[in-house]
Every structure is written in C-alpha cells, then in structure tokens.
Amino acid sequence: MRRRDVLRLSALAGAAGALTLDPVTFAHAEEADREGAGDREQTRTVTGHLPTGSPDFVYLPVEVPPGVRELAVSYSYDRPAVPAGTQGNACDIGIFDERGTELGGRGFRGWSGGARTEFTISAESATPAYLPGPVNAGTWHVVLGPYTVAPQGLNYSVTITLRHGRQGVTPKPVYPPERAKGRGRAWYRGDSHLHTVHSDGKRTPAELVAAARAAKLDFITTTEHNTTSSHAAFAGLWGDDLLILTGEEVTTRNGHVVAMGTDPGVFIDWRYRARDNAFGRYARKIRQAGGLVIPAHPHGDCVGCNWKFGFNDADAVEVWNGTYTPDDEVTIQEWDNTLVAAVRGERRWLPAVGHSDAHREPQVVGHPQTVVLADDLTRTAIQEGIRAGRAWIAESADVRLSFQVAGGRGRHAGIGGRLRVRPDEPVTVRLEISGVGPDCSVRFITDQGRLYTTALPASGAGTVEWRTTASYAAYVRAEVRHAPADGGASGLPGPMAAMTNPIFLDEE
Incomplete structure (x- = not known):
C-alpha cells in the first residue's frame, strides 16, 4: 500500500505539530476466518516520503479488530549520502494503544527511538521498551x-x-522496593542516569546491576529514553546492598531531563519543545510522581541534547556526564555562575550531580557517581539529600572526600550547608581527599572565582586548608582535578576527579 506523503495536519494540545496518516485497516476475526486466516496473521505495509521540515511526529492509525492476540511492527527508512556537515536521516518509532495519543495520556505502550527496527506486543509479553498488555480492539x-x-x-x-x-494473561509487574538496608545517616553512592536494552543501551538489567555492584554503588536509577518498560525488569536483582529507583530520561527535541525516582510505572511525556511552553507542566508531573527534575548534559553536543527549557523548574542539574569533556566544563561554569544569586538566601540554589549515562561497554557504570548524605538508604532520603545539596561527585568509589568550613566557637558547616559568621571573622576551609591518583590538584572556588590552588602529594591523598572570611568569599566549593593532558599548554584545567556542592558563608 502506498500512502501519500502528507495527509492531514493535527495539532496535539501543547505539542509540536504532528502529521496523521490515513488509517490502516484489517479484516475482523470473522472475516479472517472466512478468508482462512483463522489463528494465523494479517499483514499490511505502508510506505511514504517525508520532506525536510516535517513535524516532529507522524502518526499512523491502525484499526485493530477484535480477536487479536499479538501486534507486531517493523520499519525501515533510507539513509542517502549527504554533504559534509549536513544531518542525514534518523527516524524513531513507538506506539500508542486504543486509549489515544493525548499528551500524558494513558495510551502509551512503548518507545524504542532508533534502537530497534521491530517490536511485538501481547498480553503476556512485549519487546523491551514496550509494555505488555491486552491488544484491545480500537x-x-x-x-x-x-x-x-x-x-x-x-x-x-x-x-x-x-x-x-x-x-x-498479563503478569502483574514486580517493582523494586523503595528501601534497602542502609547504614542510617551516612554518605551513599549512586548513579542515576543509566540505560539498558529497554532503550538504546546494550546491557541487560542483570548486567547493569552487576556493574553497579562492581562499582560499589549503594543506589542506581533506571532511566530509559521515553519509556517505563524497565521498571518491572529488575525483579530479584535488588538486595539489602542495592537500592534500585525507577525513573525515565525524558528525551525531547530541546534537551533531556532525568526524572529521578518517579513512582514505578508512571510515564512522563516528551512530545514538546521549549517553544510550546509545556515543560513546567511535565516538571510538575515528575514531582507529583515523587521524582526529582534533573536536566541532563545541558551542553551535550548531540542533536537535541542542549537544554533549552531553563532551570526554573529543576531540582538539581547534571553537571558531569560520563567521561569528563569540554561540555561538562561549560556546564560547571554556567552552574557556578548561578550560585551567587543564592548567596544571601534570596533565591533557591540548584545542587549539582554527576552520572555516568552508561549505555554499553566500555562505558563505566559509576563514572562519575553522586555521593549523597542521607538519613537512610531510601528513595525519599536520597532525594532529600540531593535536593538539599548534601552531595559531591566522584570519578569512582576509590575517591574519599570530606569538606567543611569552621568558624569560631565550634561552629561549622558541611557540603550544602550555611555557616553564619561575622563578616571579617576568620573561617577555615578544610578538605580531606584520597584515592584520586598522582598529579592532582585541589582548587577552592568562590563567588569571585578560583582563589586557592595547591598540588596534592603523589599518593593522591592529603588534607588542604585555606583561611578566608565571609566578606571575601560568599561561598566556597572544592574541585579536585587531574593534570591537563596537554601539560597546560591550552590554559584549560585538567579533567575532574571530584567536586563538591558549595558551602555558603552568611554574614551576621
């Protein structure tokens, strides 16, 4: 069957435009029986052409008759040669059932992006990235x-x-518990941006969990692109030693956001751009589902990765994504520039986190990882620790760090905290670090920029102290850097080994 290129334009409320094609129809079960199809199958193929400037989504209605046990879809598209510097063809795929395609609606049944060329859905099972359930008529x-x-x-x-x-019969999903054994109030290590075969990753959930345990993590979050199918895929893989949170990487055309720790099975829609003024609505849906809103790799260089929605609706920001690269450097500088607005407590400040975004080998789960001071190893406690900024980022579990500031009369504050002192009262900034290897240096960053730098011993362990005042430094945070690969010829700092959120110095 040949369908004409552009059939009719529909406007989904609050979303970028979408094309809706003419429906594909099939014989009903009785007709299929008369035609000899019986318990066999019926197939239709649709072909077409999309020009440049096509809307973000093209909907192909499929009229499913009663009596269908399983639905299968496969697709392909051409990849012609293009001039250097020009984007070629890339086309994603997903499906909504008879309950409709409304934004945020209940009809979502799966999205595999460009990771798969075919999928099946039945009541008993579905291809990873898709949700099992009845194939109802409609x-x-x-x-x-x-x-x-x-x-x-x-x-x-x-x-x-x-x-x-x-x-x-559709099996009842088994979701991870919201609590692991934990150690009471302690620092817990986690990686909350991870992918498996349920989107465009190559690891199975079991392989991901094995990698997380090898990385000595206490918690992970499953965050597949625009699908929740992985939420029920970790049955039996958690334990007292590992908390598994459910979430989603909401992957729009104007940036990606990690919905960290949302309720199992809750789907967050992605079919909008910044110009649609819809993100605030879906940020609220993430929070209503018990999750945190964390823009991911804001300056990533892949198509659609740059964050265009602003940070007013965010709970934290992913400043370090995977192997440390220049886009992370830009993100950290941008984030640091926002901290001064919170110096006197006039505005909420945005904590920094780091995640591996690991998809496959040799990408390392837990590089980097966020280390969170939480009251226990539970979803709520970990989220509260991140939201309060009681967190620092490390390249691996080998890195150990302690960072605090101390004033007179025994007063002190830790990462994410505030120390109230007289403007000129001496304050001691103290960092203890180990496990970062040779040729590393410590940098103390304030609202004026980098005010103190010193080299660590070759052992990669040491204690660094610096004295300042609240009138000189409105906040202070720490970075531990490897030596620049070019020996400093470019003037750029070396890759990050660890970094903290700030401690604010408030004047009495």
Missing part, C-alpha cells in the same frame, strides 16, 4: 519520529502484523 497509532531529515527527504516503510488468537 484505533492504535504507530508513531514515527523523524529526528533529522536529509535534504533528499526520508523514505519510510512500516509493516504491521496482527496475529489472531486467544488473549493471554
């Missing part, structure tokens, strides 16, 4: 997402297969 929608389109346009082919027969 209008389903296959969704194409032409992420980038070559100058020649994008030719696509979608094949839908319906397999008739008796519906099976």
